[in-house]
Amino acid sequence: MLDLIRERLAEEASAEGIVQEKLTFLKRNGGDFSAKGKLLFEVLGPGGGDPLWIVKAARSSDGNKTLGEENNRLVELREILPEHLLPTIPKPVFYEERPTGSLSGESFLRGEKLSRLLRTIPHDQIWEDWKRYAEVAIGWLTDYSRVCERRSITIDSNWWEQEIFAPLERHNDILRDCSPLWNEVFARVKNRISQFEPRQYEIIPQHGDFTPVNIVFSGSDIGVYDWSPVSHDSPPLLDLFHFLMGSSLRIAMNLDGADRVSDIRTPVVSDPRFLEPLGLLVSQYCEENRIPPEGLEPLSYAALLFKILGYADQEEPVVNSLRAWIFGLDHWEKSEVGASLVHG
Numbered sequence: 001m002l003d004l005i006r007e008r009l010a011e012e013a014s015a016e017g018i019v020q021e022k023l024t025f026l027k028r029n030g031g032d033f034s035a036k037g038k039l040l041f042e043v044l045g046p047g048g049g050d051p052l053w054i055v056k057a058a059r060s061s062d063g064n065k066t067l068g069e070e071n072n073r074l075v076e077l078r079e080i081l082p083e084h085l086l087p088t089i090p091k092p093v094f095y096e097e098r099p100t101g102s103l104s105g106e107s108f109l110r111g112e113k114l115s116r117l118l119r120t121i122p123h124d125q126i127w128e129d130w131k132r133y134a135e136v137a138i139g140w141l142t143d144y145s146r147v148c149e150r151r152s153i154t155i156d157s158n159w160w161e162q163e164i165f166a167p168l169e170r171h172n173d174i175l176r177d178c179s180p181l182w183n184e185v186f187a188r189v190k191n192r193i194s195q196f197e198p199r200q201y202e203i204i205p206q207h208g209d210f211t212p213v214n215i216v217f218s219g220s221d222i223g224v225y226d227w228s229p230v231s232h233d234s235p236p237l238l239d240l241f242h243f244l245m246g247s248s249l250r251i252a253m254n255l256d257g258a259d260r261v262s263d264i265r266t267p268v269v270s271d272p273r274f275l276e277p278l279g280l281l282v283s284q285y286c287e288e289n290r291i292p293p294e295g296l297e298p299l300s301y302a303a304l305l306f307k308i309l310g311y312a313d314q315e316e317p318v319v320n321s322l323r324a325w326i327f328g329l330d331h332w333e334k335s336e337v338g339a340s341l342v343h344g
Contacts, residue, residue: 189305275337
């Protein structure tokens with residue numbers, strides 16, 4: 001397999017002044033190593049340093065399908081994105097369809113993961129640096145939304161039941177075992193959601209996991225990777241609320257000195273210093289996506305519950321992340337964060 005990868009990267013390596021035989025490979029920790037998942041390799045030049053490319057190797061027919069869709073999405077994105085956004089996403093280099101496991105290669109986005117940056121900011125700089133990172137990230141989302149095709153989606157009681165409530169209830173045992181808060185939080189959130197009027201929204205294709213673990217910064221330059229196939233079930237503003245909640249959990253790890261996201265104790269989402277500086281940016285992003293202010297609160301719950309469902313729906317549920325996101329949802333609802341965004 002490595003010889004095949006070297007062959008497919010030969011032209012790119014030559015452009016970098018590297019003989020393909022000198023490429024080295026490092027299996028990356030993380031990623032999805034289930035039967036339906038994929039292996040990830042970092043491809044380095046002979047001198048080491050930062051990787052030059054990332055290669056993904058599927059492990060099943062389902063993995064082949066997903067890998068092909070991921071590659072196609074990157075190809076399509078590079079056809080529609082304006083020039084200034086092209087360096088912010090990976091460049092697809094090759095795709096090799098194979099019955100035994102397809103391969104794809106894409107450029108490596110240099111920079112530091114935002115998840116690590118938020119965990120390591122000195123405490124006296126947290127809110128200043130957070131505002132700076134958030135302005136760039138939400139600005140990126142706004143620019144991205146300007147070039148995407150739109151479609152309509154109706155969020156009503158049927159949508160909530162089919163897409164959110166019933167699937168979550170099927171995982172109730174797992175969720176309750178992960179967090180003793182779950183039943184109470186879920187009941188409160190369902191009650192709040194029952195008060196919202198049905199509404200039709202416009203939606204663009206969401207990244208799907210626009211969280212600090214999939215965002216890198218090099219100085220003030222942002223990079224966004226891990227572009228999954230487009231989901232037509234996801235609600236509008238999914239990326240915005242995933243970014244906000246995911247960032248709040250990483251900042252909480254910093255403030256609490258926690259090694260695991262499940263060990264956090266500080267409800268950052270309810271701290272005025274977290275969201276108040278972003279009010280104008282959030283408003284501009286919603287205007288660009290044609291979301292009325294009264295849609296912010298219900299869509300925030302849709303996004304947060306969608307993320308919890310995603311973690312619970314894995315072959316092996318992501319327990320630490322579930323605990324953290326349930327903790328975050330609890331304080332989001334208690335502090336009426338979604339409602340405050342409407343008035344902010």
